[in-house]
Amino acid sequence: MVIKLKIDKIIFGGLGLGDYQGIKVFVPYSLPEEKLLVRIREKKKHYWLGEISEILESSPFRIKSKCPVFMKCGGCDFQHADYTYQLILKKLLVSDCLEHLGNIFFPPKNPLPVNPWHYRNKIQMMLGQENNKILIGYYQKNTHKIIEVTECFINPFIFNEIKNYFNQFLHNNNLKIYDEHQKIGNLRFLVLRRGNKTEEILLIVVGRFYEKNIDKFYDILPKEIKEKIVGFLFNINPLPKNRILTENFISIFGRDYYFEELLNKKFRISVNSFFQNHYEATELLVKRIIELIEPEENDQVLDLYTGVGVFGIILSSYVKEIIGIESEISAYNDALFNKLINGCFNVNFLLGKCEEVLDNFNKVDKVILDPPRKGIDEKVINQLNRIKPRIILYISCNPATFSRDLKRILEIGYEIETIELFDMFPQTYHIEVLGKLLRKPNGILN
Numbered sequence: 105m106v107i108k109l110k111i112d113k114i115i116f117g118g119l120g121l122g123d124y125q126g127i128k129v130f131v132p133y134s135l136p137e138e139k140l141l142v143r144i145r146e147k148k149k150h151y152w153l154g155e156i157s158e159i160l161e162s163s164p165f166r167i168k169s170k171c172p173v174f175m176k177c178g179g180c181d182f183q184h185a186d187y188t189y190q191l192i193l194k195k196l197l198v199s200d201c202l203e204h205l206g207n208i209f210f211p212p213k214n215p216l217p218v219n220p221w222h223y224r225n226k227i228q229m230m231l232g233q234e235n236n237k238i239l240i241g242y243y244q245k246n247t248h249k250i251i252e253v254t255e256c257f258i259n260p261f262i263f264n265e266i267k268n269y270f271n272q273f274l275h276n277n278n279l280k281i282y283d284e285h286q287k288i289g290n291l292r293f294l295v296l297r298r299g300n301k302t303e304e305i306l307l308i309v310v311g312r313f314y315e316k317n318i319d320k321f322y323d324i325l326p327k328e329i330k331e332k333i334v335g336f337l338f339n340i341n342p343l344p345k346n347r348i349l350t351e352n353f354i355s356i357f358g359r360d361y362y363f364e365e366l367l368n369k370k371f372r373i374s375v376n377s378f379f380q381n382h383y384e385a386t387e388l389l390v391k392r393i394i395e396l397i398e399p400e401e402n403d404q405v406l407d408l409y410t411g412v413g414v415f416g417i418i419l420s421s422y423v424k425e426i427i428g429i430e431s432e433i434s435a436y437n438d439a440l441f442n443k444l445i446n447g448c449f450n451v452n453f454l455l456g457k458c459e460e461v462l463d464n465f466n467k468v469d470k471v472i473l474d475p476p477r478k479g480i481d482e483k484v485i486n487q488l489n490r491i492k493p494r495i496i497l498y499i500s501c502n503p504a505t506f507s508r509d510l511k512r513i514l515e516i517g518y519e520i521e522t523i524e525l526f527d528m529f530p531q532t533y534h535i536e537v538l539g540k541l542l543r544k545p546n547g548i549l550n
C-alpha cells in the first residue's frame with residue numbers, strides 16, 4: 105500500500121512522523137515539511153511504519169549523503185540533512201520529549217556546531233561472514249545483518265585503516281568468525297578507543313575463546329599505526345547476547361588503558377571505563393558546566409556518576425571540595441589515579457551506587473548528575489529532596505529519560521534556569537542535554 109504523506113516533525117529515534125487519516129505514520133530518513141509517497145511496511149494497532157517510495161516535495165535542507173551505505177547501515181540517521189539543520193532537528197526533538205514525556209514547556213538553547221565528521225573516539229564494529237567474504241561493520245537498523253563499511257565517515261581515519269587491515273588479516277589467515285545463527289566460529293567484534301589529544305589507541309579483539317594467532321595482526325600494521333597503539337587486548341566473550349566487552353581480558357601487549365587530555369588535565373581511561381564520544385563537544389560541555397555551577401570557594405559539590413572523574417577533577421580548582429560517586433570499579437580506580445596525576449587533593453571518590461552512597465550526605469551546595477541512558481533511580485530523586493542542593497546540573501545522553509527525571513525534580517521544588525544541548529553524536533539523532541535546576545525559595549511549588 106502506498107500513501108501520500110506530509111511529514112510534520114522528527115521524533116526521538118530519528119523517524120519522521122506524519123498523519124494519514126488520523127493514523128500516525130513513521131517514516132525513516134524523511135524530513136519535516138516533505139511531501140512523500142510512502143510505502144507502508146507494517147501496520148500496528150496504533151501506528152504504521154513506512155518507507156519513502158518517492159519524494160514529491162523535498163525539504164530545502166535535504167542533501168546528498170556522503171556515505172554509500174547510509175540508510176543501509178544503522179550507524180547514522182541524519183546524513184540526508186544539512187549539518188546546521190541537524191542541530192535544529194535535535195533541538196526540536198528534545199522540545200518534543202520535554203513536552204510529551206515531562207509535560208515541560210521550556211525551549212532548549214540551540215546546540216553549537218562541532219566537527220560533524222570523523223569524531224568518534226570509540227567504535228565497536230561487528231564481525232561476520234557472507235559467502236566466504238569477511239564483513240566488518242555495523243548492524244543494519246533493527247537487524248543483526250552486518251553492513252560492511254569500508255570508509256566510515258564518523259570514524260577517525262586511523263580507525264578505518266586499522267579496520268581494513270584487520271579484514272585483510274582475517275582473510276589471509278583464515279581465522280574463524282563467529283556465526284550468530286549456527287553458533288559456531290570465534291571472532292565477534294573489533295573495538296577501538298583513542299585519545300584525541302594524545303592520539304593513543306587501544307586495540308581490542310573480542311572472541312568466544314582466545315585466538316592464539318591474533319598477535320600476528322600487529323605485525324602487519326604499518327609503522328605509523330603501530331606507534332600509536334599503546335595496548336592490544338583480547339576480550340573473551342562467550343555470551344550469546346549483545347554485550348560487547350566482558351571483564352575477561354587477555355593482554356597481548358602494552359597497557360589496558362590510554363590517556364586523554366582535556367582542559368589542561370590528564371585522564372587515564374581503562375578499556376572498560378566510560379569516556380564521552382566527541383572531544384570538541386565534551387570540551388564545550390565541561391566549560392559550560394564550570395560556568396553554570398557558579399563555583400564559589402566554600403562550595404561542596406557532588407559529582408554523581410563520575411566515571412573517570414572528568415567533571416570533578418576539572419572543577420576542583422574552583423571549589424572547596426568535590427566528591428565523585430561511581431559504581432564501576434574500573435572507572436573508580438581511574439578516577440583515583442586521575443586525582444593523583446592532576447594533584448587535585450580536594451577531590452574524593454567513593455565506590456558504589458549513587459542511590460545507596462547518598463545516604464551518607466546531609467547537606468551539599470551543588471550536585472552534578474550524569475547518569476547512563478536509563479536515567480536516575482527514584483531513590484536518587486528522594487535523596488536530592490532530602491539533601492536539597494541549591495543547584496543541580498543534570499547531564500544526559502537520553503532526552504527521553506532526562507524529560508521523565510526532570511519532571512520529578514521539578515516536583516520536589518526546583519525550577520529550570522536553562523536547558524542546553526551539545527552535539528556529541530553528529531549524523532545521528534542522539535544529543536547530549538544539560539539542564540540547570542535551581543531550588544525554589546523554601547522549595548515550595550508555585
Ligand SMILES: C[S@@+](CC[C@H](N)C(=O)[O-])C[C@H]1O[C@@H](n2cnc3c(N)ncnc32)[C@H](O)[C@@H]1O
Pocket residue numbers: 378379380408409410411412413414415429430431432435456457458459474475476477
Ligand atoms: C554517562 S557516564 C558519565 C561519566 C562522567 N560524568 C563523564 O562524563 O566522563 C555514567 C557513569 O555512571 C556510572 N554508573 C552507572 N550507574 C551508576 C550508579 N547507579 N551509581 C553510580 N555510578 C553509576 C557508569 O559506570 C558510568 O561511568
